[in-house]
Amino acid sequence: xxxxxxxxxxxxxxxxxxxxxxxxxxxxxxxxxxxxxxxxxxxxxxxxxxxxxxxxxxxxxxxxxxxxxxxxxxxxxxxxxxxxxxxxxxxxxxxxxxxxxxxxxxxxxxxxxxxxxxxxxxxxxxxxxxxxxxxx
Amino acid sequence: xxxxxxxxxxxxxxxxxxxxxxxxxxxxxxxxxxxxxxxxxxxxxxxxxxxxxxxxxxxxxxxxxxxxxxxxxxxxxxxxxxxxxxxxxxxxxxxxxxxxxxxxxxxxxxxxxxxxxxxxxxxxxxxxxxxxxxxxxxxxxxxxxxxxxxxxxxxxxxxxxxxxxxxxxxxxxxxxxxxxxxxxxxxxxxxxxxxxxxxxxxxxxxxxxxxxxxxxxxxxxxxxxxxxxxxxxxxxxxxxxxxxxxxxxxxxxxxxxxxxxxxxxxxxxxxxxxxxxxxxxxxxxxxxxxxxxxxxxxxxxxxxxxxxxxxxxxxxxxxxxxxxxxxxxxxxxxxxxxxxxxxxxxxxxxxxxxxxxxxxxxxxxxxxxxxxxxxxxxxxxxxxxxxxxxxxxxxxxxxxxxxxxxxxxxxxxxxxxxxxxxxxxxxxxxxxxxxxxxxxxxxxxxxxxxxxxxxxxxxxxxxxxxxxxxxxxxxxxxxxxxxxxxxxxxxxxxxxxxxxxxxxxxxxxxxxxxxxxxxxxxxxxxxxxxxxxxxxxxxxxxxxxxxxxxxxxxxxxxxxxxxxxxxxxxxxxxxxxxxxxxxxxxxxxxxxxxxxxxxxxxxxxxxxxxxxxxxxxxxxxxxxxxxxxxxxxxxxxxxxxxxxxxxxxxxxxxxxxxxxxxxxxx
Numbered sequence: 001x002x003x004x005x006x007x008x009x010x011x012x013x014x015x016x017x018x019x020x021x022x023x024x025x026x027x028x029x030x031x032x033x034x035x036x037x038x039x040x041x042x043x044x045x046x047x048x049x050x051x052x053x054x055x056x057x058x059x060x061x062x063x064x065x066x067x068x069x070x071x072x073x074x075x076x077x078x079x080x081x082x083x084x085x086x087x088x089x090x091x092x093x094x095x096x097x098x099x100x101x102x103x104x105x106x107x108x109x110x111x112x113x114x115x116x117x118x119x120x121x122x123x124x125x126x127x128x129x130x131x132x133x134x135x136x
Numbered sequence: 137x138x139x140x141x142x143x144x145x146x147x148x149x150x151x152x153x154x155x156x157x158x159x160x161x162x163x164x165x166x167x168x169x170x171x172x173x174x175x176x177x178x179x180x181x182x183x184x185x186x187x188x189x190x191x192x193x194x195x196x197x198x199x200x201x202x203x204x205x206x207x208x209x210x211x212x213x214x215x216x217x218x219x220x221x222x223x224x225x226x227x228x229x230x231x232x233x234x235x236x237x238x239x240x241x242x243x244x245x246x247x248x249x250x251x252x253x254x255x256x257x258x259x260x261x262x263x264x265x266x267x268x269x270x271x272x273x274x275x276x277x278x279x280x281x282x283x284x285x286x287x288x289x290x291x292x293x294x295x296x297x298x299x300x301x302x303x304x305x306x307x308x309x310x311x312x313x314x315x316x317x318x319x320x321x322x323x324x325x326x327x328x329x330x331x332x333x334x335x336x337x338x339x340x341x342x343x344x345x346x347x348x349x350x351x352x353x354x355x356x357x358x359x360x361x362x363x364x365x366x367x368x369x370x371x372x373x374x375x376x377x378x379x380x381x382x383x384x385x386x387x388x389x390x391x392x393x394x395x396x397x398x399x400x401x402x403x404x405x406x407x408x409x410x411x412x413x414x415x416x417x418x419x420x421x422x423x424x425x426x427x428x429x430x431x432x433x434x435x436x437x438x439x440x441x442x443x444x445x446x447x448x449x450x451x452x453x454x455x456x457x458x459x460x461x462x463x464x465x466x467x468x469x470x471x472x473x474x475x476x477x478x479x480x481x482x483x484x485x486x487x488x489x490x491x492x493x494x495x496x497x498x499x500x501x502x503x504x505x506x507x508x509x510x511x512x513x514x515x516x517x518x519x520x521x522x523x524x525x526x527x528x529x530x531x532x533x534x535x536x537x538x539x540x541x542x543x544x545x546x547x548x549x550x551x552x553x554x555x556x557x558x559x560x561x562x563x564x565x566x567x568x569x570x571x572x573x574x575x576x577x578x579x580x581x582x583x584x585x586x587x588x589x590x591x592x593x594x595x596x597x598x599x600x601x602x603x604x605x606x607x608x609x610x611x612x613x614x615x616x617x618x619x620x621x622x623x624x625x626x627x628x629x630x631x632x633x634x635x636x637x638x639x640x641x642x643x644x645x646x647x648x649x650x651x652x653x654x655x656x657x658x659x660x661x662x663x664x665x666x667x668x669x670x671x672x673x674x675x676x677x678x679x680x681x682x683x684x685x686x687x688x689x690x691x692x693x694x695x696x697x698x699x700x701x702x703x704x705x706x707x708x709x710x711x712x713x714x715x716x717x718x719x720x721x722x723x724x725x726x727x728x729x730x731x732x733x734x735x736x737x738x739x740x741x742x743x744x745x746x747x748x749x750x751x752x753x754x755x756x757x758x759x760x761x762x763x764x765x766x767x768x769x770x771x772x773x774x775x776x777x778x779x780x781x782x783x784x785x786x787x788x789x790x791x792x793x794x795x796x797x798x799x800x801x802x
Contacts, residue, residue: 001490001493002493002497005493005494005497005500005534008497008501008529008530008533008534009497009500009501009504009530012501012526012529012530013504013505013508013522013526015525015526015529016522016523016525016526016529017508017512017520017521017522017526018520018521018522018523019518019519019520020518020519020520020521039519039521053663053742053744053749053751054663056661056662056663056751075661075741075753076661076741076742076751076753077742078721079713079721079722079724080721090521105721
């Protein structure tokens, strides 16, 4: 019984552990990576983010400064996801395209003291929705 | 002013805990009642001082004293009063202060309630509890001081983390969880007291049993409410992500559950004494470890851990606990010999043993999955993540085994169950379960795990109901009472047994809810133009319009959707996004329509600036409500189990009072 438990746990972790790699490491491994899921981290390259609201298909390139990897995802981009900032995607690399199941945008938890600009931050939000604000 | 008073009261409390622990032990060693009483006086003062500190902190929060760093970071002029008050446990310093206060309160209650019943143990238990208080007071007095000041004081604060000011359940979840964590200190303190004094008879076990169930209830409430909060706030449609913070709360729950079962074997068969003390120590250490995991910053990265002294201090404390406790345990191991033995593999004690093994295996898997990424990064320098697939692969089979044991354990006889009694007990449940499983198959349940989960939960539920019905029938036949009277008297005469069975019924409901809501989940994300609709399961969801407005502390964008079920309008749902000035990212507000049959869950994931289109994510999760309902049934059952029996408690008190060592007053 204890042996069964041990087998379940050790075998499970070997199966399910997902490794973090960089675009350079991914390119080095090449086709050896196709059957395993990975976490790929990097910066979203400026000018590569495309999102089609109709098909929900999101494409972009992740870079670590040396290599770039094309990523495809279906769904809405997370709120923090933007060009020029960090993102981690999890999925499989098939035919030079990374098919991501999840996207995690990097969140910085730094404390920003309230400044003079704060009032204008509120104003900025007002522009998010163009039609005159209506309260139900 | 607040800062000075607050710091002073924490320092004073720290000094008093050290004094109290010292004087209690000395008093017990020298048999000096005056010293023991002075130690108990220390408990009262520590409670007074920590209450004062909490009130000061609340005064700072509500009074917007932004010269306090904690207030500046966790409150703002715009934050509603309710969320300002509960910002006390929104961040590290405040939540450790809450911990200190809860521990002081529980220590006080322990001393008040057990002073007479456990005369020999109480000085040592008090000392242990004061030492634990001293550790947490050390944290709030120095590295995590909530009364740290800022100069110059900012005109306004940042406000609480929006995730924590988005839902009223935040008022219940952390304090519930903390009360559950803190509560395990009391069984631990009595366990250590029993080890020190060598009084490892049955006396301490009785005291510890009730306190463990109380802590278990708080922990259960904390976990359920946490899951509910995650479901209603985080907007991913789930309630449990095997996140390290969640795992940290599950670990002591699992070992605590194991303890609540194995302690029964000790009471009945005088076995497993060593194991039970070890389980208490492990459970307590896991509560501290959980706080360490969630509060030291180690989770984001191994390297972030040493930024503050809090993490290393926790590690030292955990090391001390394990070292001293297990040394004591080994030292006393000759007094912890079993007086009985397992007679048969088919007996209640062997079912309980298996249950312990599985619960510990479950806990070990959770612990390993949580720590593996940290260990891998620290040892091999390789970053790795271990997610849901691992936890499901390991814990689903273990969980199914546990439900099976949960169904049969309480019904088979102690020592040795005869074939005849097994047949009598399990014929009926089996006869009902097999067609039940057939119905599940017919309804479209495929796959071994889901079918087993439904069948075993059904089996467990039927055995519980059978116990109640047959017990009430027997009672009715003997006494001639009505059905309802017989049932309620049956329950009140055997509160522990029947309360426990109700807990099992709750677990079965939770398991059914978890299985149905994950196996039959429907999920779809679409972009809709105004007036367009889409179909998900039985529902048609139509996008009506987008509206937006400014609230004092945030800006809100809301989508309005009408939900139809076969052309009948069933609901209007309004998921939204809230933008907080201090945050880089908006916080989604989901809208959930719950029925006993299924939940419809809408998230506004994105919208066009001109308000003409909205992207919405919709989920249908069957039997979701059963999880919450089952959770409350578990809580109800455990409350029945611990409800004090006034007559018996009084009689026991009087007997123990007479037998207790009477200190001579000088």
